[in-house]
Amino acid sequence: MNLILTILSALGSFIVTNVDDIFVLMLLFSQARSQAQTSNSGVVSMESKGNRIFPRDIVIGQYLGFALLVLISLLATFGVTLIPDQWVGLLGLIPIYLGVKLFIKGEDEDEGNILSSLNKFNKFYLSVAFITFANGGDNIGIYVPFFSTLNNSQLIITVVTFFIMVAVWCLIGYRLARFKYVSETLEKYGRWIIPIVFIGLGIYIMVENETLRALWSLVD
Structure with a gap:
């Protein structure tokens, strides 16, 4: 597999496994932008100022979460399996929890402070990392067999390509969030859209990994 083919294969693998991330990133960047506009207008509480979310928090969190995915995929490729596939789905409880939390707190918070309710201990990037x-x-189920077909140099090229694409994905999400129609829609309905997306994402993760079936088998 030559260099160009390796890069193209890496691009294809990344794109098909991360299309849904663009929408999540768009939502997060849109809310960060809305919060910044509220802060700049002067209509913001002292608590909100202390919990200000910056785009870099989203980027850092995206990289941390993706790096962990790649690390686990590499370990599994070399025969080290840390978590059974069906129990990976338990991570779906994280976005479900965040979504429910937003539903409960969103009614009482201004538009610029929606993300602040997820910014526990001023480490919002950790929330983004967990979601990612x-x-x-x-992705692990696709990366492991793909990685196993590569030699060491191809593996390095693939991982580098993946991390470059994370930056591209963040840029796309950031740009989409700045479109007038998108930003206005999310500004108007964000307090409902974001919780629904998070809860739906969590349920999807648990169903996709057959976690619900595994839990049911323990009870049955």
Whole structure:
């Protein structure tokens, strides 16, 4: 497999496993932008100022979550399996929890402070990392067999390509969030859209990894 073919294969694998991440990133960047506009207008509480979310938090969290996915995929490729596939789906509880939390708190918070309710201990990037990792649980099932077909140099090229694409994905999500129609829609309905997306994402993760079936088998 030559260099160009390796890169193209890496691009294909990344794109098909991370299309849904663009929408999540768009939502997060849109809310961060809305919060920044509220802060700049002067209509913001002291608590909100302390919990300000920056786009870099989203980027850092995306990289951390994706790096963990790649690390686990590499370990599994070399025969080290840390977590059975069906239990990876338990990570779906994280976005479900965040979504429910937003549903409960969103009614009482201004538009610029929606993300602040997820910014516990001022480490919002960790929330993003957990969401990215949970949403990418099914990626492992694709990356492991793909990685196993590569030699060491091809593996390095693939991983580098993946991490470059994370930056591209963040840029696309950031740009989409700045479109007038998108930003206005999310500004108007964001307090409902984001919780629904998070809860739906969590349920999807658990169903996709057959976690619900595994839990049911323990009870049955």
